[in-house]
Amino acid sequence: MITARAHTNIAFLKYWGKKNVKLILPYNDSISLTLDRFYTDTSVDFDQSLDHDEIFVDEKPLTGSGVKRVKNVLDLVRHLSGISNFAKVQSTNHVPSTAGLASSASAFAALAAASTKAAGLNLSNRQLSIIARHGSGSASRSIFGGFVQWHAGHDDQSSYAEPIQENVDWDINLITVLINTAQKKVSSTNGMQSVVETSPFYPAWVKNAQADVKPMKTAILNQNLATLGELAEQSAMRMHATTFGAVPSFTYFQPQTLAILSAVRNMRKQGVECYSTVDAGPNVKIICASSDNEFIMHELNQIVSAKQLVVCKPGPGITYL
Numbered sequence: 001m002i003t004a005r006a007h008t009n010i011a012f013l014k015y016w017g018k019k020n021v022k023l024i025l026p027y028n029d030s031i032s033l034t035l036d037r038f039y040t041d042t043s044v045d046f047d048q049s050l051d052h053d054e055i056f057v058d059e060k061p062l063t064g065s066g067v068k069r070v071k072n073v074l075d076l077v078r079h080l081s082g083i084s085n086f087a088k089v090q091s092t093n094h095v096p097s098t099a100g101l102a103s104s105a106s107a108f109a110a111l112a113a114a115s116t117k118a119a120g121l122n123l124s125n126r127q128l129s130i131i132a133r134h135g136s137g138s139a140s141r142s143i144f145g146g147f148v149q150w151h152a153g154h155d156d157q158s159s160y161a162e163p164i165q166e167n168v169d170w171d172i173n174l175i176t177v178l179i180n181t182a183q184k185k186v187s188s189t190n191g192m193q194s195v196v197e198t199s200p201f202y203p204a205w206v207k208n209a210q211a212d213v214k215p216m217k218t219a220i221l222n223q224n225l226a227t228l229g230e231l232a233e234q235s236a237m238r239m240h241a242t243t244f245g246a247v248p249s250f251t252y253f254q255p256q257t258l259a260i261l262s263a264v265r266n267m268r269k270q271g272v273e274c275y276s277t278v279d280a281g282p283n284v285k286i287i288c289a290s291s292d293n294e295f296i297m298h299e300l301n302q303i304v305s306a307k308q309l310v311v312c313k314p315g316p317g318i319t320y321l
């Protein structure tokens with residue numbers, strides 16, 4: 001039995017929409033930061049005494065659409081290794097599940113790492129990224145630590161993530177504001193698909209997202225928080241704009257989401273470098289320098305309680321326990 005740990009990542013340049021649903025090939029490149037505070041530990045054992053795959057998440061049997069995704073990854077690993085045994089998978093999330101905190105990212109990255117090693121394969125991180133992508137697109141990025149780029153690619157082997165900067169040596173922080181950790185109504189998978197199929201804003205999204213890749217990479221390498229933050233906030237707002245254009249329209253924003261977005265803009269007007277990003281859920285993540293944490297948390301405390309705030313720093317890539 002092999003156990004692997006993967007950390008979640010938050011996209012600064014969002015992945016939003018698939019050009020190939022089966023292979024999970026995105027329309028545009030995306031860029032993320034892997035975080036230190038939220039992670040998943042997954043153990044895999046290919047056991048010849050099993051007559052089906054047994055999958056447990058946080059000690060409960062997995063149900064719903066996740067089952068098929070896990071089996072897809074296991075089937076791929078069986079195909080690559082020549083193993084025919086079924087597997088026992090036990091996964092523990094150290095993250096509020098499905099709250100827009102990208103738990104599927106850490107979950108499928110840990111699964112890719114643990115299952116390949118348990119099957120006797122010794123793959124490169126690039127290959128692990130490709131396998132993780134088959135479970136969930138954002139998982140391709142959680143194989144690596146620090147700042148990561150997922151190349152959209154054009155087929156299975158050309159769509160993978162790679163580090164921009166694994167060991168981040170600046171004091172960038174991400175303050176997570178937990179507005180609602182209940183299961184969201186529209187999953188990221190369904191939300192992005194509906195946008196691709198019905199939102200007239202989608203082509204503009206793709207064009208602008210791809211154009212932001214280079215400037216965002218440059219901002220990361222130059223440790224330019226202002227440019228990185230502005231581009232990240234724009235990416236998030238444009239992604240959410242596509243949902244308003246979908247038919248039927250929908251939004252992940254809740255009243256407190258808007259209150260936090262506006263508080264961040266006000267702090268910026270006061271000269272504090274802080275920027276917002278929001279994934280497929282109501283929670284806001286604030287990008288800032290650690291020296292401004294105290295001020296920002298104090299301001300946010302007027303809207304949410306202290307226990308709704310979690311300060312994250314850059315986190316590591318895959319590890320085996």
Ligand code: DP6
Pocket residue numbers: 010011013014015016024030102104135136137138139188189190279280
């Ligand atoms: C808004 O990776 O969860 O967080 O590939 O369908 O599993 P699937 O989607 P998923 O989508 C993440 C969307 C996002 C942006 C991002 O992480 O880049």
